[in-house]
Amino acid sequence: MDINLSIEPELVRKILADFIHSEITRVGYKRAVVNLSGGLDSAVACILAAQALGPENVLALRLPYKSSAQDSLDHAQLVIDQTGIQSRTIPITEMVDPLIASDPHMNSIRKGNIMARMRMIAAYDQSEAFNGLVVGTGNKTEILLGYTTLFGDSACALNPIGDLYKTQVRQLARGIGVPEPIIAKPPSADLWAGQTDEDELGFAYAEVDRLLFLIVDQRYSARECIEAGFEPGFVQRVGERIKKNQFKRMLPPIAKLSNRTIGYDFLYLRDWGT
Amino acid sequence: MKITVALAQINTRLGEVRSNLEKHLALAQEARSQGVELLVFPELSLTGYILQDLAPTVACRPSPGDPVFGPLLVASRGLDLVVGFVEEDHRSRFHIASAYLSSGEVIHIHHKVYLPTYGLFDEGRFFARGDSVRAFDTRFGRMGLLVCEDFWHVSPPYLLWLDGVELFLFTSASPGRGLTAEPQLESALWVERVNQAYASLFTAFIAHANRTGFEDGLNFWGGSTVFDPEGALLVKAPYFEESLTPVEIDLNQMRRTRARLPLLRDERPELVEREIGRILHGHQPIHRT
Numbered sequence: 233m234d235i236n237l238s239i240e241p242e243l244v245r246k247i248l249a250d251f252i253h254s255e256i257t258r259v260g261y262k263r264a265v266v267n268l269s270g271g272l273d274s275a276v277a278c279i280l281a282a283q284a285l286g287p288e289n290v291l292a293l294r295l296p297y298k299s300s301a302q303d304s305l306d307h308a309q310l311v312i313d314q315t316g317i318q319s320r321t322i323p324i325t326e327m328v329d330p331l332i333a334s335d336p337h338m339n340s341i342r343k344g345n346i347m348a349r350m351r352m353i354a355a356y357d358q359s360e361a362f363n364g365l366v367v368g369t370g371n372k373t374e375i376l377l378g379y380t381t382l383f384g385d386s387a388c389a390l391n392p393i394g395d396l397y398k399t400q401v402r403q404l405a406r407g408i409g410v411p412e413p414i415i416a417k418p419p420s421a422d423l424w425a426g427q428t429d430e431d432e433l434g435f436a437y438a439e440v441d442r443l444l445f446l447i448v449d450q451r452y453s454a455r456e457c458i459e460a461g462f463e464p465g466f467v468q469r470v471g472e473r474i475k476k477n478q479f480k481r482m483l484p485p486i487a488k489l490s491n492r493t494i495g496y497d498f499l500y501l502r503d504w505g506t
Numbered sequence: 507m508k509i510t511v512a513l514a515q516i517n518t519r520l521g522e523v524r525s526n527l528e529k530h531l532a533l534a535q536e537a538r539s540q541g542v543e544l545l546v547f548p549e550l551s552l553t554g555y556i557l558q559d560l561a562p563t564v565a566c567r568p569s570p571g572d573p574v575f576g577p578l579l580v581a582s583r584g585l586d587l588v589v590g591f592v593e594e595d596h597r598s599r600f601h602i603a604s605a606y607l608s609s610g611e612v613i614h615i616h617h618k619v620y621l622p623t624y625g626l627f628d629e630g631r632f633f634a635r636g637d638s639v640r641a642f643d644t645r646f647g648r649m650g651l652l653v654c655e656d657f658w659h660v661s662p663p664y665l666l667w668l669d670g671v672e673l674f675l676f677t678s679a680s681p682g683r684g685l686t687a688e689p690q691l692e693s694a695l696w697v698e699r700v701n702q703a704y705a706s707l708f709t710a711f712i713a714h715a716n717r718t719g720f721e722d723g724l725n726f727w728g729g730s731t732v733f734d735p736e737g738a739l740l741v742k743a744p745y746f747e748e749s750l751t752p753v754e755i756d757l758n759q760m761r762r763t764r765a766r767l768p769l770l771r772d773e774r775p776e777l778v779e780r781e782i783g784r785i786l787h788g789h790q791p792i793h794r795t
Binding site (some may be wrong): 236238239240242243244246247250251254255395400497498499500501502503504505506 | 522558682688689719721722
């Protein structure tokens with residue numbers, strides 16, 4: 233199996249910018265809010281939104297915590313300067329620290345989740361204030377692996393890049409002119425100093441994307457993935473992560489009682505009537 | 507005989523028949539002013555595609571008294587129209603349908619015979635299958651109508667070919683998918699390749715109207731085409747953008763191509779019938795000694 237994750241950036245850019253425009257304007261909005269972390273995914277989302285709606289209609293939020301790297305703020309500023317989008321910087325330290333301080337048993341996972349959910353609150357607050365919809369920045373790799381905080385960074389009104397693996401987001405980023413320092417640096421959730429995605433996950437995006445492509449896109453069985461050259465333990469770990477995190481990809485199940493139940497047999501697209 | 511056909515590559519509003527109807531009527535008027543004689547709208551052009559539980563609420567029965575078909579039939583006095591809709595039959599079965607309207611009359615209705623129910627598709631859950639594939643005569647010649655998945659299967663175009671079709675009218679609401687390093691989606695490449703093959707194999711015209719726009723995360727890629735009996739591309743609408751794409755086609759081209767390449771003359775449907783009978787019913791093959 234030739235595993236080829238190549239994309240044609242201009243084709244993808246066109247579809248995704250049209251998608252953002254369509255899904256925002258058809259429900260009566262014309263503006264978007266994006267949490268701009270300084271990383272690759274949110275830089276791509278911001279540029280696509282600016283192309284779709286015009287830079288004046290996009291609000292980038294920088295939401296640093298006291299431990300956030302200065303690079304993150306600086307790199308976000310590169311995107312703001314390059315696109316001419318609107319921006320606000322709202323430090324979240326004073327909002328999250330009381331909750332963190334309230335429990336002596338607080339650990340870094342909980343802290344990270346609190347920060348991610350605080351950023352969600354800030355984005356949705358600005359959504360109302362700016363009259364724009366929140367554009368998500370989760371990619372296919374992190375959605376499949378569950379490397380995301382439920383109701384935190386995964387919360388959004390629409391997600392343009394959720395069907396692109398991280399390595400494909402990087403190709404798109406090059407194609408649409410994301411500043412080079414953002415493309416070059418190692419991906420990080422920046423929840424504590426020196427954190428990187430690949431350290432935390434325990435594998436490289438380039439490698440796991442190839443495996444996910446076989447499992448998800450090509451419907452390979454675990455045995456077939458191993459035959460294709462992937463290490464058995466790696467195949468098993470990734471398979472388990474996909475299964476274990478299915479809950480993050482769904483609305484909570486509603487217990488069925490009636491003849492017609494939301495989620496089971498009350499079926500309409502969100503774009504109903506538009 | 508020459509005829510100016512146009513492909514009405516439009517976006518639709520999901521479940522908003524009145525609004526979609528207005529777009530049809532406006533485009534019909536515009537096309538007529540450009541000398542178009544046959545205007546082809548995509549699959550479910552009056553309703554939108556992912557209808558799910560909206561199917562019963564957007565269904566109609568084509569007749570002059572129908573609030574949707576009444577104005578369309580009036581418009582068909584100026585030019586022939588192919589429109590996509592949900593038809594409710596007398597037993598309240600709902601079909602994905604396409605109608606050919608001309609001179610104020612419904613000339614033909616096709617019910618989609620293949621309802622994709624796999625992958626992102628769920629048509630079999632909400633719709634009833636059609637059970638016939640028939641060519642029909644128009645003022646321009648003999649035509650056949652198929653809807654999307656119908657022409658992913660080779661048998662419906664083959665049957666229409668044997669039934670004498672000169673101009674195949676294909677309609678679709680094809681969701682774009684399949685990323686590669688190429689500047690086209692795999693779904694677009696596939697459909698173009700197949701349509702070109704049908705034109706070549708059946709030495710006939712293939713006009714394909716696809717839609718544009720989005721429904722939730724699904725994109726519809728447009729790229730409507732007309733191929734001639736030589737398999738040559740006559741016209742192609744842009745990808746992803748709404749457009750009215752007219753083209754004049756010379757129906758005599760089919761006669762010239764078939765004089766050179768008499769594939770239909772030499773086709774052996776009796777052989778096909780015999781072998782299908784054997785495959786389906788286990789008849790013994792005929793052994794020659």
